[in-house]
Amino acid sequence: MDMDWTEKYRPEHIRDLTGNAPAIRQMVDWAASWSKKSKPLLLYGKPGTGKTSSAYALANDMDWEMIELNASDQRTKGAIDRIAGQGSTSGSLTGAAHKLILLDEADNLQGTADRGGARAIVDLIRQSYQPLILIANDIYALPGEIKTRCELVQFKALQARSIVPRLRFICASEGIICADEALHEIAGSTRGDLRAAVNALYATAIGRDHLDSASIHTSQKDERSTIFDLITAVFSGQPDRRLLQQSYAVDDKPDAILQWLEANLEHLPDQRSIAAAYRSLADADLFIGDTYRRQHYTLWRYASALMLIGTAAAADGRGIHARIQSPQRWKRMSTAKRQKGIRQNLMKKFSILLHVSEQTLREWYLDQMGPLVEQQPERYVRELALDADQLNFFLHDKTLSTGIVTTVLKEQQKEQKGREKKEKKTKKRMDTLEEKGPEERKVSVHQATLF
Numbered sequence: 001m002d003m004d005w006t007e008k009y010r011p012e013h014i015r016d017l018t019g020n021a022p023a024i025r026q027m028v029d030w031a032a033s034w035s036k037k038s039k040p041l042l043l044y045g046k047p048g049t050g051k052t053s054s055a056y057a058l059a060n061d062m063d064w065e066m067i068e069l070n071a072s073d074q075r076t077k078g079a080i081d082r083i084a085g086q087g088s089t090s091g092s093l094t095g096a097a098h099k100l101i102l103l104d105e106a107d108n109l110q111g112t113a114d115r116g117g118a119r120a121i122v123d124l125i126r127q128s129y130q131p132l133i134l135i136a137n138d139i140y141a142l143p144g145e146i147k148t149r150c151e152l153v154q155f156k157a158l159q160a161r162s163i164v165p166r167l168r169f170i171c172a173s174e175g176i177i178c179a180d181e182a183l184h185e186i187a188g189s190t191r192g193d194l195r196a197a198v199n200a201l202y203a204t205a206i207g208r209d210h211l212d213s214a215s216i217h218t219s220q221k222d223e224r225s226t227i228f229d230l231i232t233a234v235f236s237g238q239p240d241r242r243l244l245q246q247s248y249a250v251d252d253k254p255d256a257i258l259q260w261l262e263a264n265l266e267h268l269p270d271q272r273s274i275a276a277a278y279r280s281l282a283d284a285d286l287f288i289g290d291t292y293r294r295q296h297y298t299l300w301r302y303a304s305a306l307m308l309i310g311t312a313a314a315a316d317g318r319g320i321h322a323r324i325q326s327p328q329r330w331k332r333m334s335t336a337k338r339q340k341g342i343r344q345n346l347m348k349k350f351s352i353l354l355h356v357s358e359q360t361l362r363e364w365y366l367d368q369m370g371p372l373v374e375q376q377p378e379r380y381v382r383e384l385a386l387d388a389d390q391l392n393f394f395l396h397d398k399t400l401s402t403g404i405v406t407t408v409l410k411e412q413q414k415e416q417k418g419r420e421k422k423e424k425k426t427k428k429r430m431d432t433l434e435e436k437g438p439e440e441r442k443v444s445v446h447q448a449t450l451f
């Protein structure tokens with residue numbers, strides 16, 4: 001019970017994957033017939049359904065070497081060019097037939113800093129001479145020019161009948177006797193996310209060798225254990241193994257936990273303890289790098305132990321007396337949420353303008369809307385009353401978008417003023433006519449229509 005079960009039980013082969021059979025078949029067919037002309041695959045859909053795992057299992061079964069780019073905070077043009085660009089054009093070091101390039105979190109491209117990243121992905125797709133798989137949770141957050149160049153593979157939420165056998169297999173491997181009813185309960189509570197189900201199973205199984213429904217309910221606290229609880233425990237608790245156990249119940253990988261710890265080092269009281277904590281994070285980071293490089297996930301345990309116990313020792317139980325900070329990446333994720341809101345509003349506006357349902361728009365027209373808006377941005381700002389954020393959704397240039405929207409708004413204000421002036425004038429004229437007699441008015445009205 002001392003290791004992240006989601007990693008321990010990550011499927012090694014395609015046959016170990018559960019659910020989403022059509023998606024898996026599509027991937028296998030793609031790999032079997034892959035040629036330099038093949039489009040890359042874009043796996044998208046619910047978290048914890050096996051997107052990343054299926055890419056690894058596929059590479060393994062095909063005997064392809066794997067190059068993964070998943071540190072979204074390094075997702076700059078430079079990083080993609082350096083790692084993937086190189087891997088995609090040159091041959092393999094190990095003699096494997098191909099190198100599978102995996103670009104995880106491809107939808108995590110936000111704002112100006114990542115514009116180069118989006119461009120680099122498109123370049124990579126165009127230039128790659130190796131099989132390429134992109135992964136995204138939110139396909140709509142991806143620029144159209146990336147989507148249209150890929151073959152889409154959808155991963156749906158897993159059904160309980162796919163989740164339960166996997167949980168049963170894990171229980172059997174761990175020597176835990178488990179009532180089917182309890183497994184169904186776990187499967188049902190995680191909305192088709194197998195990662196969450198495996199974590200919930202782990203949290204329930206801590207200190208038990210028999211599981212039934214009652215044990216699930218008494219371990220609810222563990223299931224709810226969040227990164228916030230963990231950070232609080234690290235800064236205010238004892239530097240011991242319990243922290244490690246608590247970290248397994250958190251649905252974040254060690255590299256993410258490391259970022260959370262780092263974001264909160266400012267809460268340490270003095271330079272000396274900050275330096276000590278940084279040293280333990282740096283050591284942990286080395287193990288994390290090794291984990292990915294060697295695909296040797298047992299190393300994660302050492303990374304976790306170093307960072308959690310090291311930081312806790314530096315904090316010496318003094319606690320956090322301010323708000324817990326979230327790392328940059330999470331801030332970006334909240335930006336992603338905001339982007340989603342903007343897109344939904346746009347869908348509504350376009351659906352009314354074009355008389356098509358939002359679903360049809362999403363499925364068929366979303367990609368074409370970008371070029372249309374780019375050609376006549378002023379027109380769409382006028383007709384759909386787009387604000388700067390909404391226009392920027394298509395133009396990806398905040399300054400330009402704000403400039404266009406401001407100009408259109410100014411023009412509209414000017415027009416409005418002109419209209420009001422005209423109305424005032426007409427009203428004034430009508431009022432003067434009212435004051436005159438009916439005969440005079442007849443003539444004036446006649447004159448007015450003549451001119």
Ligand SMILES: Nc1ncnc2c1ncn2[C@@H]1O[C@H](COP(=O)(O)OP(=O)(O)OP(=O)(O)O)[C@@H](O)[C@H]1O
Nearest residue numbers: 006009010017018047048049050051052053194195
């Ligand atoms: N279809 C599956 N079959 C077997 N195990 C799975 C499957 N899906 C998820 N898992 C379990 O959940 C863990 C996480 O899965 P994976 O990383 O493949 O999900 P994902 O779809 O890529 O999620 P995300 O979008 O959050 O990255 C795996 O290591 C494995 O333990």
